[in-house]
Amino acid sequence: MNAAAVRSIFLLCLICLGALLSGCERQSPEPGEEVVYRLKWLYNINTAGDLYGLEHGVFTAHNLKVAVKPGGPERDAIREVELGRAQFGVASADQVIRALAKGAPIVVIAQLFQGNPLQWIYRGGNADYAGPDDLRGKTVGITYGGNDETIMRSLLAKYSIPPSEVNLFSVRYDYTPFYSGEVDLWPIYRNAEGIVIGEKMARAGEKTSFFVPDLLDVRFVANSLITTRKMVEEHPDLVQSFRSALLTAWQEALAPANTEKTIALVHAYDQNTPQEIIAKQLAATRELMLPENGRFGQIDVAAWQQTERIMLEQGVIEAPVHVDKVLLLDGR
Amino acid sequence: MLLQCRNITYRYPHGEALVFNQLNCRLADPGFHGLFGPSGVGKSTLARIIAGEIIGFAGEITRPDNAVMLYSCNTERLPGWSSVGDHLAKVTPASQLPLLRELITAFDLNSCLDSRFSQLSLGQKNRANLTRYLLQDFDLLIMDESLANVDEATRKQIIATIKKMFPDKYFLYISHSVAEVSTFCARILVLRDVLKSPQIIEVAGRDQHGDTAMDRAVLERTMLEIVHAA
Amino acid sequence: MLPKRISQFLIIYFLGLGLLLAIKYCFSLSDYVIPGFTDIENTAADVFGRYLRAVLDTLGVAVIGHLLAIALATVVAIAGRGDNLVGAMIKTAAYNLQAYPIVAVAPIIFILLGDGLPSRLLIAAIICYFPLLLSFIGILTEPVASIEHFYVVTGRMRWQLEVKIRAFENIHKLMTVVTGSATLAMVGTIVAEFIGADSGIGYSLRIALYQSDMAKVLAALFLIGVFNSLYLVSLELLGLVIQKNMGVEPRMN
Incomplete structure (x- = not known):
């Protein structure tokens, strides 16, 4: 590497440093x-x-x-x-x-x-998830790395439900797996997407309910x-x-x-x-x-x-x- | 007669100026014909019009049905993925394989057969390229500076060989060397500037075969005639 | 070649890291904004095995996606190289479609194909496909008159031969484009994993970002850089072998 190249890199570093420092100025x-x-x-x-x-x-x-x-x-x-x-x-x-x-x-x-708006929506007509034990054998959507994962895992631990008894499903922005019935419970913000999805399901003739961790004393x-x-x-x-x-x-x-x-x-x-x-x-x-x-x-x-x-x-x-x-x- | 061009008028696509204006020429007999003229006058363009590679000109070219006219030039290359020998064998019709062997010997290509085209000298490249054209079925072969990089002695030998091996074929030899066309060609078409009329003047050349002695004074007269015509 | 690539990456990576740490200590920023060296070291040791598997997973998908893209671009470029209606249509479609941001199309792909391997492969392939296609079309459309002339005038020219001549004559350019697009394949796979997949280093990155864990992000970036460099070096070596076998003077990108 010649001297001119070294000088260029050094200058570039200085410019980057300057830009970053100005961005960090409190x-x-x-x-x-x-x-x-x-x-x-x-x-x-x-x-x-x-x-x-x-x-x-x-x-x-x-x-x-x-x-x-x-x-x-x-x-x-x-x-x-x-x-x-x-x-x-x-x-x-x-x-x-x-x-x-x-x-x-x-x-x-x-x-x-x-109250935490992060709850799980589910089809009311298909199953009744009144208690945590009802989660056993169900497919539950969680965002890996998200706070819903922490809440759900904590809830399972609190009620001594081994994770092997619940099928955890990685969710994204696409709700198709829930609409198609592949996933039983889907994490949503109850006051935002919860309303939109509930309406959609209602139009399709399906009743929906919400699984609320707060009510099971998992308060996040x-x-x-x-x-x-x-x-x-x-x-x-x-x-x-x-x-x-x-x-x-x-x-x-x-x-x-x-x-x-x-x-x-x-x-x-x-x-x-x-x-x-x-x-x-x-x-x-x-x-x-x-x-x-x-x-x-x-x-x-x-x-x-x-x-x-x-x-x-x-x-x-x-x-x-x-x-x-x-x-x-x-x-x- | 193989070929007659009548009143050829042509300008380059998107170009304003005429390249040819009412140009007339002919190739009446088999053998070596020269096409001579200053740089940029349109020698290669005329050759490619004759070979049928350029269309969109006015005028008429008459040639026998099914006549094969090939245009070759010194900038052509053989593909680099195989050796020169393999390539020549691949493009030679089975019936011409004995001819291939003869040409390889005559053109001194034996030492190049295992090499890639890019590894050859410029002269070797010219010879290899010319060889593959000579192996094709043709009536007229246009050689546009095809031996430009070949030394004088070898060039002389190659032309003599071609004349000997292909006595019934037509060749149109394009060169910048007035001495060369004067020496080797039977008829020389001197292509002149578009503003001159007629645009082509035909001059008789010396048409040397093999090592026959050449009268120096006669040759110089021919050369002068060509230079004056141009 | 390999030490050069790796050392170039390491210099850039550690320069960047040094810059971040300098800012952190200059402004007394918490580990939440910029993690400290020990934090990065501990996190890297903690996630190394998991991230190594994830990055190998990503690399595998990127390589397959890249190969698919090369194959598809070759086929389409061959079809589109002609100066006819089909060629014109393919070229127009290629130029228009490549303007689409794949990141915007990716969620649709996940809806249609789910969040498994097919979606990741497709997105990786699409992201590196268009640059490859445009270069391939450019190369295969351009006649090599000095070689092709003989075959044309003697009636020997076939499309396979035409493609072979043009590819051979532009082998250095082709290798540069293929190597350059390898990074895009890697980026495409990571983007796909970030958006919708459930495995790979992009998915791990997404989780790390969800958790605002910059140390994990830096560890992931390190592994991505190392393996991307390895992939590039492998392609360059492959290019040299191909060039040597074809009798072309080997040239590095």
């Missing part, structure tokens, strides 16, 4: 500056409150300038928050616990879903609001203000009086889903998000601890992370 928002809020998934019913806050002036009313950015399979809100590219994000408990196990400096400031916390500990320490007012704005936005979005407004708003961002489906999704979301005591956004510490315990038992994490220490019950 940014702390100044007062009045825009904050970035990275969602967990694409715009759909699970982002109704976030969009409501943006479009119906809730953030503005709290003197916040917020950029709401959609998530997706290739986005990780925790990484973005740690890297300073976003100040707030949405992540599920398993993501948070995995990140804590790797030393990510994040905290949880609100728990959006009180879903979407929660996260930020960094540094943000909480350096910008406590901003954190409080954002938390308050977001919870207000969700309250308003889920309020029966605002149903039409919320449906129209979600449809504007998710035009592939018909409004009548969004209406049903909204009703299902209300049940999953609004706690019985009415304190929206409250962090269920016991559920978080159980989530950690499940992950520990399943070998997803190697050592306890003491998740309760990062749960800031009132955002402080």
